[in-house]
Amino acid sequence: MDKILVGLKRVVDYNVRVRVKSDGSGVETDGVKMSINPFDEIALEEALRIRDRGEAREVVVVSIGPSDAQQQLRTGLAMGADRAILVETSSAPDPLTGARILLEMVNREKPDLVILGKQAIDNDNSQTGQMLAALWGRPQATFASKLALDGTKATVTREVDSGLELLEVDLPAVVTVDLRMNEPRYVKLPDIMKAKKKPLDQIALASLGISTGAVASVTAFEPPQQRQKGVMVSDVAGLVAAMKDKGLL
Amino acid sequence: MVKVLVIAEHDGKRLNASTAKCVACAAAIPGADIHVAVLGENGERVAREATSLAGISKVIQIDNAANAYPVAAVLAPQIAKLAAAYTHILGPSTTFGRDLMPRVAALLNVNQISDIMQVLGSHTFKRPIYAGNAIVTVEAPAGHPVVGTVRMASYRGVDNTGKAATERASIGVELPKHTRFISLQAGKSDRPDLQTASRVVSGGRALGSSENFGIIFRLADAIGAAVGASRAAVDAGFVPNEMQVGQTGKIIAPELYIAIGISGAIQHLTGIKDARTIVAINKDGDAPIFEVADFGLVGDLFKLVPELEQALKS
Numbered sequence: 001m002d003k004i005l006v007g008l009k010r011v012v013d014y015n016v017r018v019r020v021k022s023d024g025s026g027v028e029t030d031g032v033k034m035s036i037n038p039f040d041e042i043a044l045e046e047a048l049r050i051r052d053r054g055e056a057r058e059v060v061v062v063s064i065g066p067s068d069a070q071q072q073l074r075t076g077l078a079m080g081a082d083r084a085i086l087v088e089t090s091s092a093p094d095p096l097t098g099a100r101i102l103l104e105m106v107n108r109e110k111p112d113l114v115i116l117g118k119q120a121i122d123n124d125n126s127q128t129g130q131m132l133a134a135l136w137g138r139p140q141a142t143f144a145s146k147l148a149l150d151g152t153k154a155t156v157t158r159e160v161d162s163g164l165e166l167l168e169v170d171l172p173a174v175v176t177v178d179l180r181m182n183e184p185r186y187v188k189l190p191d192i193m194k195a196k197k198k199p200l201d202q203i204a205l206a207s208l209g210i211s212t213g214a215v216a217s218v219t220a221f222e223p224p225q226q227r228q229k230g231v232m233v234s235d236v237a238g239l240v241a242a243m244k245d246k247g248l249l
Numbered sequence: 250m251v252k253v254l255v256i257a258e259h260d261g262k263r264l265n266a267s268t269a270k271c272v273a274c275a276a277a278i279p280g281a282d283i284h285v286a287v288l289g290e291n292g293e294r295v296a297r298e299a300t301s302l303a304g305i306s307k308v309i310q311i312d313n314a315a316n317a318y319p320v321a322a323v324l325a326p327q328i329a330k331l332a333a334a335y336t337h338i339l340g341p342s343t344t345f346g347r348d349l350m351p352r353v354a355a356l357l358n359v360n361q362i363s364d365i366m367q368v369l370g371s372h373t374f375k376r377p378i379y380a381g382n383a384i385v386t387v388e389a390p391a392g393h394p395v396v397g398t399v400r401m402a403s404y405r406g407v408d409n410t411g412k413a414a415t416e417r418a419s420i421g422v423e424l425p426k427h428t429r430f431i432s433l434q435a436g437k438s439d440r441p442d443l444q445t446a447s448r449v450v451s452g453g454r455a456l457g458s459s460e461n462f463g464i465i466f467r468l469a470d471a472i473g474a475a476v477g478a479s480r481a482a483v484d485a486g487f488v489p490n491e492m493q494v495g496q497t498g499k500i501i502a503p504e505l506y507i508a509i510g511i512s513g514a515i516q517h518l519t520g521i522k523d524a525r526t527i528v529a530i531n532k533d534g535d536a537p538i539f540e541v542a543d544f545g546l547v548g549d550l551f552k553l554v555p556e557l558e559q560a561l562k563s
């Protein structure tokens with residue numbers, strides 16, 4: 001195949017314990033570490049492996065978001081992507097708008113395969129890949145843990161609630177990846193240097209002529225209910241007694 | 250008029266417990282008239298089962314050979330067509346619904362409200378973000394259909410005292426052939442189902458091997474519990490993926506959750522927040538799991554778990 005398109009979203013690093021601001025106006029994101037959405041790193045790793053096996057020619061990474069998302073695209077280039085595109089917006093869009101923007105990138109780039117994460121760990125929406133596939137009128141294989149290409153088809157192993165599902169899709173298609181697909185590579189210093197010379201196109205959202213549709217508005221943020229720390233028991237007999245006391249046994 | 254269409258999840262034979270939970274969520278929408286759609290190859294049996302869901306007024310049975318196995322690209326255009334008569338379309342936030350519903354939403358030109366945990370009004374919902382570290386209130390745009398997935402741990406299913414009628418329907422839309430179901434490799438177990446069990450015992454990386462995981466299974470069997478695992482235990486190959494509990498696994502709400510040799514990473518805790526009682530056994534007294542456990546016991550699991558099994562058996 002010729003080309004694989006990979007979506008990289010800039011999100012709060014998964015190690016950060018996100019907190020709701022005390023005035024309930026949002027979550028604390030000032031000064032917190034930002035990273036590539038972990039699922040997207042896996043999506044990129046998979047694309048790179050496909051290319052490095054000689055099954056694809058080029059891997060293009062796309063991010064939609066503020067200009068700071070260039071950092072994540074540079075990381076993607078350092079991992080090995082050939083080119084990057086930033087669709088610049090004031091903040092990351094809602095999934096439907098994101099899918100429309102990705103569709104426009106698909107129409108321009110004509111990839112044979114689009115690999116996205118199964119969800120972005122900030123809003124936990126898990127919608128964009130399915131929506132892109134719908135708007136594009138192409139197959140989707142979500143929550144993938146294995147991807148095998150065979151000419152004009154792909155066979156995808158999906159992690160579903162009841163086990164592992166095997167799905168065959170015609171290309172082009174959208175695949176969204178789960179965590180067990182692969183272990184992303186570490187970026188080495190020379191790769192970071194090399195990545196500085198790779199092309200990174202910036203496109204203004206306005207130039208795409210995409211109108212955002214009706215968007216749900218967030219009207220309040222609150223912290224989740226906290227569980228109370230319970231009691232420590234000293235032995236199995238104590239544990240059994242405590243459970244019996246609470247009517248659990 | 251609030252008309253809610255709930256998309257049934259089933260395996261061709263039985264209704265999944267997720268459907269009753271979706272109906273419970275639908276019933277919380279003020280003034281809702283609720284229909285349940287069963288898309289299958291020969292959905293008669295499942296449709297009949299669905300007629301007993303309390304609070305619904307109709308089951309719509311859509312039979313089509315293409316619906317033999319749920320493929321989102323095939324189901325979505327049918328549901329999008331049906332949706333014209335409804336204000337709300339709900340599915341479960343299981344892998345079935347999470348795969349399907351956003352495709353439906355895109356065809357209807359709306360965003361989806363993912364993981365609804367509470368209904369505040371016909372267009373106002375609460376849902377978790379950042380792995381449950383924040384809860385947001387979202388207002389879906391008026392004048393557009395609401396497409397949502399229902400967070401399973403937030404609802405108890407409605408009971409089966411209903412007596413709705415079934416209506417057969419056929420939907421004239423062209424269905425794509427570009428996506429083909431090949432097979433499902435399902436873990437076979439006669440243990441309780443992880444997502445609906447009232448008791449769950451989970452093991453983590455500390456178990457060390459799939460043989461050692463046997464002690465988790467034995468403890469679970471002693472109390473009739475389902476078995477779960479941390480991601481680390483699944484990644485290491487001790488147990489299959491469908492047993493994973495957490496942000497990227499199953500989000501559960503049992504009466505009793507026993508975490509053994511699990512540190513309590515935030516992504517794991519996301520999956521058990523709604524458990525009524527959490528018990529933890531870990532050799533590290535500072536493990537974060539103890540911050541949320543109702544009862545904690547510090548020590549070596551290889552000694553304590555068999556002891557506990559004996560105590561519970563007798």
Ligand SMILES: Cc1cc2nc3c(=O)[nH]c(=O)nc-3n(C[C@H](O)[C@H](O)[C@H](O)COP(=O)(O)OP(=O)(O)OC[C@H]3O[C@@H](n4cnc5c(N)ncnc54)[C@H](O)[C@@H]3O)c2cc1C
Binds near residue numbers: 509511512517548550
């Ligand atoms: C995007 C993302 C999503 C994720 N999703 C999930 C998810 O859905 N579910 C999930 O579980 N994780 C998830 N994780 C992984 C998570 O961050 C942790 O890595 C994982 O939960 C750790 O599993 P564990 O507790 O079994 O292992 P560890 O963290 O290694 O903990 C092992 C524990 O066992 C204890 N121990 C060791 N030996 C013994 C003994 N002999 N007796 C008693 N105790 C012992 C140790 O003290 C330690 O606390 C996710 C991570 C990311 C980045």
Ligand SMILES: Nc1ncnc2c1ncn2[C@@H]1O[C@H](COP(=O)(O)O)[C@@H](O)[C@H]1O
Binds near residue numbers: 062128
């Ligand atoms: N702003 C964005 N930029 C690039 N890719 C994105 C963006 N938003 C979502 N995606 C892709 O879509 C996947 C699912 O996102 P979501 O639907 O928001 O959970 C992510 O893992 C990314 O691969």
